[in-house]
Amino acid sequence: MPMSAPVIGAGKLVPAVHNHPVEYRRVYVWELPVRAYHWINAIALVALCVTGYLIGAPIRAFYAAEAYQQYWFGWVRFIHFFCAYVYVFNFLARLYWGFVGNKYSRWNAFFPLQKAQRQEIVDVIKADVLETKLHGPISTGHNALAGFIYFFTFLAFVAQTVTGFALYSSMSNSWMPRLFNWIVPLMGGEMGVRYWHHVFLWFFVTFIIVHVYLAFYHDYIEGRGTISSIVGGWKFEREKSDD
Amino acid sequence: MGQSIWQSMEQKGYSRRDFLQFCAAAATVAGFGQTGVAQVVSAFEKKEKPAVVWMHFQECTCCSESFIRASHPIVADALLDVLSLNYTETLMAASGFQAEKSLNDTIRDHKGKYIVLVEGAVPTKDDGVYCMIGGKTAESILQTVAKDAAAVVAWGSCASNGCVQAAKPNPTGATPIHKLIDKPVINVPGCPPIADVMMAVVTHVLVLGQIPALDSLGRPKEFYGRRVHDTCYRRPNYDAGLFVESFDDENARKGYCLYKMGCRGPVTYNACSVVKWNEGTSYPIQSGHGCIGCSEEGFWDNGPFYQHLASFPGFGIESTADTVGTVVGVATLAGVAAHAVVTNIRKHKVIAEVHAEEHHDAENKES
Numbered sequence: 001m002p003m004s005a006p007v008i009g010a011g012k013l014v015p016a017v018h019n020h021p022v023e024y025r026r027v028y029v030w031e032l033p034v035r036a037y038h039w040i041n042a043i044a045l046v047a048l049c050v051t052g053y054l055i056g057a058p059i060r061a062f063y064a065a066e067a068y069q070q071y072w073f074g075w076v077r078f079i080h081f082f083c084a085y086v087y088v089f090n091f092l093a094r095l096y097w098g099f100v101g102n103k104y105s106r107w108n109a110f111f112p113l114q115k116a117q118r119q120e121i122v123d124v125i126k127a128d129v130l131e132t133k134l135h136g137p138i139s140t141g142h143n144a145l146a147g148f149i150y151f152f153t154f155l156a157f158v159a160q161t162v163t164g165f166a167l168y169s170s171m172s173n174s175w176m177p178r179l180f181n182w183i184v185p186l187m188g189g190e191m192g193v194r195y196w197h198h199v200f201l202w203f204f205v206t207f208i209i210v211h212v213y214l215a216f217y218h219d220y221i222e223g224r225g226t227i228s229s230i231v232g233g234w235k236f237e238r239e240k241s242d243d
Numbered sequence: 244m245g246q247s248i249w250q251s252m253e254q255k256g257y258s259r260r261d262f263l264q265f266c267a268a269a270a271t272v273a274g275f276g277q278t279g280v281a282q283v284v285s286a287f288e289k290k291e292k293p294a295v296v297w298m299h300f301q302e303c304t305c306c307s308e309s310f311i312r313a314s315h316p317i318v319a320d321a322l323l324d325v326l327s328l329n330y331t332e333t334l335m336a337a338s339g340f341q342a343e344k345s346l347n348d349t350i351r352d353h354k355g356k357y358i359v360l361v362e363g364a365v366p367t368k369d370d371g372v373y374c375m376i377g378g379k380t381a382e383s384i385l386q387t388v389a390k391d392a393a394a395v396v397a398w399g400s401c402a403s404n405g406c407v408q409a410a411k412p413n414p415t416g417a418t419p420i421h422k423l424i425d426k427p428v429i430n431v432p433g434c435p436p437i438a439d440v441m442m443a444v445v446t447h448v449l450v451l452g453q454i455p456a457l458d459s460l461g462r463p464k465e466f467y468g469r470r471v472h473d474t475c476y477r478r479p480n481y482d483a484g485l486f487v488e489s490f491d492d493e494n495a496r497k498g499y500c501l502y503k504m505g506c507r508g509p510v511t512y513n514a515c516s517v518v519k520w521n522e523g524t525s526y527p528i529q530s531g532h533g534c535i536g537c538s539e540e541g542f543w544d545n546g547p548f549y550q551h552l553a554s555f556p557g558f559g560i561e562s563t564a565d566t567v568g569t570v571v572g573v574a575t576l577a578g579v580a581a582h583a584v585v586t587n588i589r590k591h592k593v594i595a596e597v598h599a600e601e602h603h604d605a606e607n608k609e610s
């Protein structure tokens with residue numbers, strides 16, 4: 001069997017088991033801004049969930065007879081507010097990148113506007129839930145189902161931003177939270193806003209669990225570097241066998 | 244009628260000094276301070292004694308009870324004395340047709356000048372039959388009275404946001420008055436509102452003849468601009484993370500923050516922690532009980548009062564969004580774990596399938 005010399009950056013021969021080589025092409029999928037967005041978002045979101053839960057159900061300080069000796073709950077809240085700002089501006093940057101980035105990060109990856117995307121959603125649901133084999137090649141970027149679910153997380157981002165800043169507006173004179181204080185009467189007072197802010201917290205907790213698991217699961221069933229792609233940016237695409 | 248406050252006081256034998264003292268007190272109560280005294284004196288000297296009608300609809304009269312307990316009795320007495328309180332079911336001596344006549348006369352004789360104080364919500368369901376006075380529905384009375392009024396003040400949570408009779412399921416269709424009339428309404432929510440706040444709002448309207456600066460919910464900014472939480476003397480304990488966890492624990496004795504006991508201070512706009520109640524004696528948090536948020540819309544539906552979060556509908560009274568969320572989160576974890584187990588059981592089959600496919604691809608390529 002003739003082995004062609006590997007070409008850097010383009011085609012590469014990967015020896016498969018049984019000595020039958022299958023060609024994979026290396027594709028730069030996630031550009032640096034996309035990866036940076038992902039990890040900044042991940043850290044901020046986890047911090048927001050943890051501190052957010054603590055704000056709702058604080059752990060009592062362990063010592064200190066007098067309040068002046070510490071600022072424990074103040075710090076929890078400070079981290080929450082700090083991460084909220086990071087998270088919002090990070091998200092805005094990602095929205096911008098959805099219009100200028102490569103095709104994998106484009107806005108239309110998040111909406112199943114084409115028939116092929118809708119078909120892929122069905123295929124991926126079958127593969128994920130019924131554990132059937134994937135038919136044909138799956139998208140190299142976000143698969144259509146993942147993209148569509150991310151769209152819903154974006155909606156939840158917006159909901160959380162709006163309710164969060166609305167709650168924060170009563171403690172701040174900054175222009176940004178004050179943009180959202182009209183939400184409060186709309187939701188029947190701050191108790192209502194607080195309630196929805198908690199509901200969305202649990203949406204994110206559930207999302208994180210499913211997202212992390214499915215990333216590992218797809219790394220396994222697709223076998224082309226799903227996990228490492230969000231660190232290095234590269235994924236592998238099987239060359240079409242008929243060319 | 245037609246007299247100014249000064250003329251009326253002079254007739255009753257008050258000295259000029261008494262009058263000036265009263266003006267200074269009124270200026271202080273209304274929040275004008277020293278610089279506003281001259282304005283008050285001028286207003287009370289020249290302005291005609293304002294006619295006031297105090298309407299009672301769906302309510303418990305706790306606003307009236309609060310009002311007569313104002314901690315500046317001189318102002319309270321004088322105001323009640325100098326006001327021309329022409330109609331109020333609770334206090335007036337007249338009854339029946341005489342009372343009705345008094346109301347009608349006021350509306351006719353003081354057109355565009357009288358002040359309407361409304362206590363209570365107005366039922367709108369079933370043509371308003373749930374609250375009728377003198378054979379007329381509360382809503383029709385309100386419309387008649389409010390039409391030519393100079394100012395309309397909504398006393399308490401009932402008139403401002405519906406309070407208890409507007410709580411779910413609101414069987415009588417109780418509606419706050421600002422939703423029924425197209426005039427600006429000064430909302431003074433609270434169950435009841437603080438006496439001194441009520442007094443100050445009335446003084447403001449009387450002295451300046453205009454409504455005080457209001458926020459987006461129609462509440463006077465000077466009293467409802469800040470949260471109970473931000474002015475609470477227990478706030479440092481909140482920031483330090485020192486919380487009461489049970490009403491009979493050591494932390495309660497030390498006066499730590501009542502946040503975990505469901506205190507609504509962080510979501511309630513009122514002046515309780517500044518003005519306080521009963522001549523500045525205390526307010527709920529100072530007495531060891533959390534705020535129940537009685538001046539906030541829908542506070543009856545955001546219970547239980549001793550829980551930080553409102554209960555989650557459909558899952559029992561004690562379950563919050565957090566308890567439901569925890570169950571959902573744990574269920575998701577379990578589902579994901581089960582999925583992982585199934586995947587690993589099928590592992591050998593999957594690997595065999597992939598290899599078979601690659602084998603096939605590679606052979607296609609070679610041929």
